[in-house]
Amino acid sequence: MKASLHRPSKAVVDLSAIAFNIQQVAAHLPDSAEKWAVVKADAYGHGAVAVSRHIEPLVDGFCVSNIDEALELRTAGLTKKILILGISETDAVSLALGNEISLTVASLEWLDLLLARQADLTGLSFHIKIDSGMGRIGFRSGQEAEEAIRRLQAAGALVEGIFTHFATADEADDSKFDRQLARFEAILQQLETVPPLVHASNSATVLWHSQTVMNAVRLGDIIYGLNPSGTVLELPYDIKPALSLHSQLAHVKELEAGADVGYGATYTSASRQFIGTIPLGYADGWTRDMQGFDVLIDGQRCPIVGRVSMDQLTVRLPRSYPLGTPVVLIGQSGAEMITATDVAVQRGTINYEVVCLLSDRVPRVYRE
Numbered sequence: 001m002k003a004s005l006h007r008p009s010k011a012v013v014d015l016s017a018i019a020f021n022i023q024q025v026a027a028h029l030p031d032s033a034e035k036w037a038v039v040k041a042d043a044y045g046h047g048a049v050a051v052s053r054h055i056e057p058l059v060d061g062f063c064v065s066n067i068d069e070a071l072e073l074r075t076a077g078l079t080k081k082i083l084i085l086g087i088s089e090t091d092a093v094s095l096a097l098g099n100e101i102s103l104t105v106a107s108l109e110w111l112d113l114l115l116a117r118q119a120d121l122t123g124l125s126f127h128i129k130i131d132s133g134m135g136r137i138g139f140r141s142g143q144e145a146e147e148a149i150r151r152l153q154a155a156g157a158l159v160e161g162i163f164t165h166f167a168t169a170d171e172a173d174d175s176k177f178d179r180q181l182a183r184f185e186a187i188l189q190q191l192e193t194v195p196p197l198v199h200a201s202n203s204a205t206v207l208w209h210s211q212t213v214m215n216a217v218r219l220g221d222i223i224y225g226l227n228p229s230g231t232v233l234e235l236p237y238d239i240k241p242a243l244s245l246h247s248q249l250a251h252v253k254e255l256e257a258g259a260d261v262g263y264g265a266t267y268t269s270a271s272r273q274f275i276g277t278i279p280l281g282y283a284d285g286w287t288r289d290m291q292g293f294d295v296l297i298d299g300q301r302c303p304i305v306g307r308v309s310m311d312q313l314t315v316r317l318p319r320s321y322p323l324g325t326p327v328v329l330i331g332q333s334g335a336e337m338i339t340a341t342d343v344a345v346q347r348g349t350i351n352y353e354v355v356c357l358l359s360d361r362v363p364r365v366y367r368e
């Protein structure tokens with residue numbers, strides 16, 4: 001989808017906030033720990049190329065979810081290491097080789113498929129994924145991981161790293177986290193030689209289990225200025241939200257009492273009132289469950305009334321405002337603030353989903 005540039009709706013991404021957040025995290029990590037920025041899913045909706053270019057001097061590498069995301073960065077001229085966190089199709093391997101992209105290996109079955117296709121893996125770099133309790137991808141035993149390392153090395157590949165991923169690092173109860181950590185450490189101990197990079201920390205682990213930093217970390221949500229726990233745990237230091245979402249009033253009218261608004265006529269004005277229309281809707285990622293939530297206009301909260309449509313939504317205004325009046329959907333207006341986490345709470349989801357779901361129709365505008 002093309003971005004709709006001739007519309008006032010846009011996401012403003014403050015690149016210096018992302019740099020600030022990385023520096024904040026780095027100040028609380030050992031200098032020796034490699035910092036990898038997780039820029040999958042278009043940098044959580046912030047724009048992978050612009051974000052990665054801006055932060056490349058501050059990080060040791062980038063993590064993405066698949067080969068296309070990795071190639072997008074290479075095509076844009078990024079030269080630092082790139083690791084694909086997910087499982088790649090074996091026919092992506094020649095692309096990985098030609099573009100110096102590291103792959104994750106998570107099962108012997110996949111490795112068999114790969115070796116059947118290409119017996120010589122010279123020049124390819126791999127990270128071994130351990131499933132310490134997430135139950136998604138990865139080796140569940142040290143013997144299998146050892147076997148994978150042996151076969152990769154025999155085929156000429158470089159085994160650069162080994163990693164695991166925590167399921168509950170953002171929760172108040174540490175018991176499952178501790179069990180995963182113990183399992184990962186036990187597997188590391190079973191290996192004849194541990195690969196050079198050992199990493200287990202996502203944002204939540206870096207924030208609330210800082211003793212678990214091995215020698216590299218994978219930083220996602222936190223670098224965008226979002227609290228990975230939502231509202232559960234407090235951040236130990238300051239971070240700045242990087243993304244704000246803006247639009248303008250495109251239409252304003254005064255309704256008489258008893259007038260309906262929107263599909264399904266789910267809202268009826270109780271009195272004479274001003275209704276503003278904003279050119280943003282569920283096709284932009286502003287989902288229908290945002291009905292009843294607020295937008296900010298002139299430092300005031302204005303409720304979204306009536307159904308959110310594909311391309312438009314309607315709000316109740318305290319008075320008439322001129323066309324073009326700024327509307328803030330995520331961000332600050334006067335003393336009022338709406339965060340991605342506030343939006344997530346309204347939707348019963350997590351801030352990750354709120355920013356990732358902003359569609360390509362919404363232009364990303366960059367500030368430094």
Ligand SMILES: *Cc1c(COP(=O)(O)O)cnc(C)c1O
Nearest residue numbers: 038085165202203218219220221
């Ligand atoms: C997405 C992802 C991360 C980053 O997680 P955050 O919670 O955003 O820091 C780290 N590691 C893996 C394996 C991931 O899939």
